[in-house]
Amino acid sequence: MPAPPARARENAPRASVQRPTAPRPSTGPTPRNARRLARALLPWVVPAALLVIWQTGSSSGLIPPATLPALSDVIDAGTYLAETGDLQRNVLISLRRIAIGFALGATAGLLLGFAVGMSAIAEGLFDRSLQMVRTIPHLALVPLMIAWFGIGELPKVLLVALGTLFPVYLNTVNGIRGVDPRLIELGRSYGLGPLGVIRRVVVPGALPSILTGIRYALGVAWLTLVVAETIASRDGIGFLAQNAREQLRTDQIVLAILLYALAGFLADLLVRLVERFALPWHPHFRRGAAT
Amino acid sequence: MPAPPARARENAPRASVQRPTAPRPSTGPTPRNARRLARALLPWVVPAALLVIWQTGSSSGLIPPATLPALSDVIDAGTYLAETGDLQRNVLISLRRIAIGFALGATAGLLLGFAVGMSAIAEGLFDRSLQMVRTIPHLALVPLMIAWFGIGELPKVLLVALGTLFPVYLNTVNGIRGVDPRLIELGRSYGLGPLGVIRRVVVPGALPSILTGIRYALGVAWLTLVVAETIASRDGIGFLAQNAREQLRTDQIVLAILLYALAGFLADLLVRLVERFALPWHPHFRRGAAT
Amino acid sequence: MSATGTAVRLRALAKTYASPVLRDLDLDVAPGAFVSLIGASGTGKSTLLRLVAGLERPDGGRIGLTRPDGGTPRVRPMFQEDRLLPWLRVEANVRLGLEREGADHVPALIDAVGLADRHRAWPSDLSGGQRQRVALARALAHRPDLLLLDEPFGALDALTRVRMQELLEGLWTSSGATVLLVTHDVDEALALSDRVLVLAEGRITRDLAVDLPRPRRRGDARIAAWRGELLDELLAHGTPLG
Amino acid sequence: MSATGTAVRLRALAKTYASPVLRDLDLDVAPGAFVSLIGASGTGKSTLLRLVAGLERPDGGRIGLTRPDGGTPRVRPMFQEDRLLPWLRVEANVRLGLEREGADHVPALIDAVGLADRHRAWPSDLSGGQRQRVALARALAHRPDLLLLDEPFGALDALTRVRMQELLEGLWTSSGATVLLVTHDVDEALALSDRVLVLAEGRITRDLAVDLPRPRRRGDARIAAWRGELLDELLAHGTPLG
Amino acid sequence: GRSSGGDIGTDDSSVPDALRYAVIGDGTVGVPAVLRTALGGNDLGEALGGVPVTWQPGFTASLPVMEALKAGEIDFTFATATAVIYGIGGQVPLVPLAAFPLPDNSLDILVPPGSPITGAADLRGKRVADQQGTTGTYSLIRYLESAGLTMDDIEYQNLAAADAEAAFAGGSVDAWVSWQPQIELAKRRHGATALPGLRTYDHAYYVASEEFADAHLDTAVRTVRAVRDAQRWINTRTEDAVAAFAADGGFGDDELARESYRDLVDARRLSESLADERIGPVSDEAARSTQEMADNFHTLGVYPQRIEAAEWLTDSRFDAVREAVSDALA
């Protein structure tokens, strides 16, 4: 039987005395478009509500500027930084660090994840060690990173790589363990070599989980960058945040936070696109679930 | 057919001209015990090798103390702190913060994860907002946390909760999406109410993924704690690390790092135990995979 | 058993996936009837069962399920695949959805499907036929008013199959439930049911009343004749292989 | 087809799970033979196939697969469940493990199992019988020297089943491969194979040579007699239901 | 350890390939800004006879600079007495080049507007924010002493300056000790009151890495002189300096920050304010005040060991350094 709808909302009444005709809402284009619009707007309800509460709270004086600067002040701070070109420059520099660090960390995480997920020996050798290294805070590592790798780009990028490695690693291992062993057996019986099994069976089967790891890692990359950009740097939005903090500029601190949220939004968008493209067979992405 | 072995190592030759008898090594107890011992020791190979390299490198002078203090110095630092009682006190205080923050964050992550995983409306409302909040670094949030929640235990515990929320949330959603929709349909057709479906089908199906999230979150809790314990605290191992850094006490910094690794090890052990107990049916835990 | 036969009434039922599967299908099943549905692979038998079970929305038409006493009918589908929950042992799978008090008959049922000594096994440790029997036991355990069976004996050898048929027939007789059975075995349909329906081209193209007393003998001449008729009917519409 | 029949030689084969499944099983299959295996549900038919395919380690005994020309035999099992990869469309599933050059016959094969118009479908959009036919096409596409089929027609209606049997028989005839077929349909075994084996109590308890010319007629008296004999043999050992 | 190594700068001094100058903050105000952009003709490269200067900004305080110094990434930097004490304790290979006293009003202790606290005695039982182990800690101790109080009499809150402001603004602390220019800015921003009588006792230093000082003492000493000249220029041409810093983005769009900075330069209240006239080779007085601070940290348990700072600072192996600095600044 075909895979049925996966969601609770689609739980049709199971055995009503009379089940009425349910013509698909494909008759008129208007209700469908309205529904589509509602679906597209839904994710913005919470952020918009927060922004409105914030601004009215600030302008009415309910939220004192010491607690949270007014939204307009934050926008001013952003405009000023954008006009001087600082904002763009810092964002680009941070993006570069993220890109390199993420590429390194995600690659290492994937390789280790596949090794550990596919081989019991690799699991025995590496898993425990990685689980132990995982809990070491980046902040605590900074002094050692400086001692070992100096104060240039290297320690910054390495910290980002370290931060992204673990979520990718853990979710890759989890994804591989979740692949139906009968399908792996099938692949093997049908003459796929070890690499073929990985490529045709393990990777697609583990992909949803791996993408969850990558999605999370894209967030962690930004988190780590803030720590990394406290290492003797005068650029990047981590430095912006840090500097704003030192100079007691709450408006810029909040600006940096909004920038991070924006980065999160974009990272999320990217992964959603990849998911849609890479998982056309997955029930969640086939049933036209919420965008 | 029964679920076959899942691991590459078990890839028996598929079609050799003559496949010899393979009596299970269950004949004598000695080789089996030896194998068990090897399996138990394997995870310690890498940490032990690192410790040996470290200590010989230090004592031979190959690793200058500025790069990395000698293991013996670190142990001395630990002994000193343990004798004064500082170590135990700080560890206990940190553990308490972790416990409360993790309980809060994991609960919120699970609830949100289930809401978003089970309902398209909840997904529309919350998912994007959470993905945006997720990338906001704790370090950047510290000033706001102080402004909003003061300098007591509350902001520290809240930061830990915030850190643990997201991995639990993301992995819960991923786990729920990975549950075979046919099994959910089955549960519904067999008269399980929405709660019954969650309890009997969704939770067990999503559990491996949820446990991955919890495992990761247990690590993140420690990472966040270091940041949290920069807020007006004179205790906790985050403070210990921070203080050691300011005093350029590399031995104590490394000590703190080793303590974090130990915390990671214990957290990992805990989750492994839970996995073994909660997933008796899972192929990975049934085939006697590496401990 | 306490089941109450349920009447099924389908009117102008239509369902389209990539291409139309069911179109304008009408069907009335009396409460307590045992109806078999046969048809070539891919003609929409499972789809029809899923529609009746409320698991799929029709693209047109009406589905009415009525219990003579006015209550809400308890419908239980047994799916074409076994759908055992991997994290529940055999007995827990059979108990699924039953209250603790209402499950006293479960051990007897597990025994009846020949799995008494395997009741603590994990589904992944069962043979294909064993899994199918667990799924059958689960469907029967609920004492449904309307039982929808999608090829419930497909993975069973000839003898086990006969035992399972006897089990089903016995429970049906004592319970008064309505049974809708999809099968690819014409003999099975003729041996068990009051009516045999042939599904082809999206409609019921043949509705054969099997008015023989029970238990039926395999060798009966009328059965042999009907058998030929039904196969001819199937042949007339062609298999998907042309 | 370029397959080379492979001889199978089992000696004192033993396999135990919770309890013994196979014990001291001996079997010789000549290269190019078509051998059917029947037995009650849960007697170890699938286990035997998995052992021959090298997917399970025996607890004792020897398994020898020999190709007359000395090469390594190409063994392909078709599992009892369809095991389609959900992330590959029908055609890609059938091509699995084939080089691009060696897959020219795949479209024809998909056509032969009646799924030409569904070759771009996702497995989850297929009916049960359609999925089984994809799995069959996949096993045949590899032109194996030894083909291990575990109830390959269980989800097919009578007519589609006959077509698939014809397809299999045709490919077997032209290729010279050895076929080991597990089935629960005694008629099917007698119609297709050179030998029918009965598996019971962990051993081959009956080894029946079916020396009839092909194509065989269903009505043959000898077939009817063998049929009775085989069912009696099955009955003698009892089904799991006692 | 290295600190007991041989005499520094006694071999012939050579010209380095480059000078790596650590900058705390982004280097858009103060001495580094002047030297980096050659304001008022103060060109460090030129003063060093063409040695290229690598500016290494972005340090959050002088303590992290010590980490970089230890890793051999930095040649020359400003350092507070605290950083020097911790540097000695942490065996950072540093050489003290010059010292000067901090202005004794370079710190403030703020209380919120309308607070009943008017002096040290009122701090009993109150929550006081300070970044532990800094100049402020030492000043706070002495301040409490003046009213017969100890640290045990207050609720001490260890907070970094940035976090302290948030806590102060949110009412989580009753008083807050910190240094310029932040504290003045915070005072204006929140309309806070500074309690009278808080003083600064310690010195600040310019230090070089041991390797650099030993091989290139001449360049190191010239750098000290250039720093002095730069500070001199700031102190005399305040309006020009502040305007130049502002043009370089030193105060962002924050007018208040600019004003308060100018006022602080005028009043000579910034850490480096006295680096123009009072800078010189490490004096006994500097060594004594630093030792006092180290002792205090040790007594209070802020730092676990007793550091023999004075002995270390006045060690004879730095004789050549002292001589060269005093010659250069003469």
Ligand SMILES: Nc1ncnc2c1ncn2[C@@H]1O[C@H](COP(=O)(O)OP(=O)(O)OP(=O)(O)O)[C@@H](O)[C@H]1O
């Ligand atoms: N979710 C789906 N999306 C697209 N096509 C589908 C879907 N489900 C079923 N179909 C198609 O609808 C037709 C009817 O499917 P159905 O499962 O009802 O057949 P069936 O009669 O049960 O066949 P079988 O005897 O092989 O199980 C098939 O051609 C199938 O490919």
Ligand SMILES: Nc1ncnc2c1ncn2[C@@H]1O[C@H](COP(=O)(O)OP(=O)(O)OP(=O)(O)O)[C@@H](O)[C@H]1O
């Ligand atoms: N992994 C396993 N662990 C424990 N028992 C198993 C396992 N696999 C199979 N068995 C048991 O071994 C016996 C033989 O199983 P097998 O699958 O070979 O039966 P079969 O003859 O193929 O039956 P069917 O006709 O029902 O498919 C069954 O009783 C089954 O429960």
Ligand SMILES: [Mg+2]
């Ligand atoms: Mg079907």
Ligand SMILES: [Mg+2]
């Ligand atoms: Mg089987």
